[in-house]
Amino acid sequence: MKVELEADKCVASGQCVLAAMDVFDQDDDGIAILLEDRPAPELLDDVKEAIAVCPAAAIRLVEQ
Amino acid sequence: MHGIVVVGASAAGLAAAETLRREGYAGPLTLVGDEPHAPYDRPPLSKQILSGEWRPDRLPLRTPADLAALDLDLRLGGAATGLQLGERTVRLADGTTLSYDGLILATGVRPRRLPGEGAHVLRTLDDALTLRDRLGPGRRLVVVGAGFLGAEAAAVARRLGTEVILLEPAPVPLAHAVGAEVGRMLARVHLDEGVDLRCGTGVTEVTEDGVLLASGEVVEADEVLVAIGSVPNTAWLDGSGLAVADGVVCDVYGEAARNVYAAGDVARWHNPLFGTSMRIEHRTHAAEMGMAVARNLLAPEARKPFAPVPYFWSDQYGMKVQAYGFLRGHDEVAVVEGDLAERRFVALYRAGERVSGVLAVGMPPKAIRGWRQAVATGAGWHETVSPGALPVVRP
Ligand SMILES: Cc1cc2nc3c(=O)[nH]c(=O)nc-3n(C[C@H](O)[C@H](O)[C@H](O)COP(=O)(O)OP(=O)(O)OC[C@H]3O[C@@H](n4cnc5c(N)ncnc54)[C@H](O)[C@@H]3O)c2cc1C
Ligand code: SF4
Numbered sequence: 001m002k003v004e005l006e007a008d009k010c011v012a013s014g015q016c017v018l019a020a021m022d023v024f025d026q027d028d029d030g031i032a033i034l035l036e037d038r039p040a041p042e043l044l045d046d047v048k049e050a051i052a053v054c055p056a057a058a059i060r061l062v063e064q
Numbered sequence: 065m066h067g068i069v070v071v072g073a074s075a076a077g078l079a080a081a082e083t084l085r086r087e088g089y090a091g092p093l094t095l096v097g098d099e100p101h102a103p104y105d106r107p108p109l110s111k112q113i114l115s116g117e118w119r120p121d122r123l124p125l126r127t128p129a130d131l132a133a134l135d136l137d138l139r140l141g142g143a144a145t146g147l148q149l150g151e152r153t154v155r156l157a158d159g160t161t162l163s164y165d166g167l168i169l170a171t172g173v174r175p176r177r178l179p180g181e182g183a184h185v186l187r188t189l190d191d192a193l194t195l196r197d198r199l200g201p202g203r204r205l206v207v208v209g210a211g212f213l214g215a216e217a218a219a220v221a222r223r224l225g226t227e228v229i230l231l232e233p234a235p236v237p238l239a240h241a242v243g244a245e246v247g248r249m250l251a252r253v254h255l256d257e258g259v260d261l262r263c264g265t266g267v268t269e270v271t272e273d274g275v276l277l278a279s280g281e282v283v284e285a286d287e288v289l290v291a292i293g294s295v296p297n298t299a300w301l302d303g304s305g306l307a308v309a310d311g312v313v314c315d316v317y318g319e320a321a322r323n324v325y326a327a328g329d330v331a332r333w334h335n336p337l338f339g340t341s342m343r344i345e346h347r348t349h350a351a352e353m354g355m356a357v358a359r360n361l362l363a364p365e366a367r368k369p370f371a372p373v374p375y376f377w378s379d380q381y382g383m384k385v386q387a388y389g390f391l392r393g394h395d396e397v398a399v400v401e402g403d404l405a406e407r408r409f410v411a412l413y414r415a416g417e418r419v420s421g422v423l424a425v426g427m428p429p430k431a432i433r434g435w436r437q438a439v440a441t442g443a444g445w446h447e448t449v450s451p452g453a454l455p456v457v458r459p
Contacts, residue, residue, distance in 0.1 A: 011377060013347075014375075017433070026430070030428070052079055053079075055075075057126065
């Protein structure tokens with residue numbers, strides 16, 4: 001599974017970072033950064049939480 | 065088995081439906097929404113949609129494929145009109161009745177209005193598109209209410225060259241929400257951008273050519289936007305026996321009656337983190353509470369109290385406001401980093417002896433995340449804010 005982030009949708013809320021610190025970070029403007037686009041399986045639940053809680057629907061998981 | 069019915073097909077309802085599936089619920093799942101559109105996002109309505117920066121096709125919260133994967137009985141374009149708790153049924157506008165084993169209420173809020181005809185409100189995609197077409201140079205817009213929604217719309221309208229008159233009954237906009245100092249600072253930004261902000265100005269009525277003030281004066285305008293807060297969509301629950309008091313009344317788990325939960329803007333629940341009952345109208349809150357109640361409904365034996373640190377943001381001109389916590393009813397505000405005048409600062413809010421909230425403007429996210437932690441842990445005010453070293457602002 002691969003994580004995709006549409007940075008131009010991001011509203012800099014930081015919810016993804018709170019949900020999955022090891023996968024997401026924010027730049028100085030608050031825009032999310034993907035630290036890891038193929039996170040380890042044990043991080044997938046956190047990533048799913050981040051997807052669910054992202055107010056901009058800017059994060060997706062794609063099969064690969 | 066009748067399955068689970070979710071009423072309200074927006075942020076909270078969708079998050080609930082997705083969580084049910086994610087947590088392994090494979091039974092029948094119905095999502096009822098009265099808007100004709102698939103679930104879409106509201107915050108961009110007063111920002112990118114109103115400005116014309118985004119086309120409406122960017123609003124849907126999920127792709128058709130993502131929605132299909134949820135295997136929903138999706139009933140859009142028709143309202144739920146009644147709830148019979150005893151029979152465990154929901155009545156729909158088309159006369160159908162849905163039976164349920166579990167029910168999640170996520171019907172949100174609707175805008176408060178003023179007497180008189182012809183004013184805009186801003187809640188739905190159609191509202192935003194209608195208003196967008198009326199803005200621009202040579203147009204004069206009156207915005208009634210300088211809360212976050214009215215302020216965002218005023219900012220966008222102004223940037224589009226519209227002449228904007230922003231009317232606010234309170235002496236300082238948002239003072240009850242963010243404190244007088246921060247409210248004054250936000251007001252200053254609008255004045256600098258050329259908005260004609262008039263505080264202490266109550267509007268009684270929308271008229272054919274503008275608005276009528278409490279003073280008897282008429283303010284003329286081409287368009288009027290009424291942004292004076294909202295009312296929870298609970299009328300359809302009248303007579304159901306559910307307790308409603310400015311929102312569906314829930315316990316710490318988000319439960320309103322056995323196997324009936326509420327989430328998002330429509331829900332009032334007891335937040336144990338702050339020891340008080342609250343109803344929150346923030347985008348991230350809707351998703352978080354939708355997720356939390358879905359889990360509580362599925363696993364009653366392992367229920368968890370819903371104790372979030374509410375979060376919201378607001379974009380006005382180039383400026384982003386972000387806040388964590390429960391700022392309403394605060395006793396004191398202290399600027400702990402930066403400077404109000406420079407429009408780059410972090411302000412902490414005190415309720416009783418604890419840090420109850422933090423609001424930041426123009427600060428990097430890392431600066432605010434640490435303070436969020438102080439809110440989340442209920443840090444003591446005096447241990448967190450050293451009065452001697454810091455400019456303390458009283459409300
Ligand atoms: C213009 C605008 C800008 C905003 N900007 C921000 C922002 O910058 N930051 C932020 O944190 N928050 C913002 N918000 C708030 C945020 O959008 C809401 O908190 C969020 O949408 C709440 O989601 P919800 O699912 O609880 O309710 P809603 O989004 O209101 O969804 C409820 C749905 O239920 C439907 N419904 C109602 N009654 C019935 C019925 N009887 N039967 C069937 N369906 C029904 C409604 O039509 C609606 O589609 C903004 C809101 C608006 C309107
Ligand atoms: S949660 Fe979504 S909107 Fe918020 S910072 Fe992360 S990607 Fe951006």
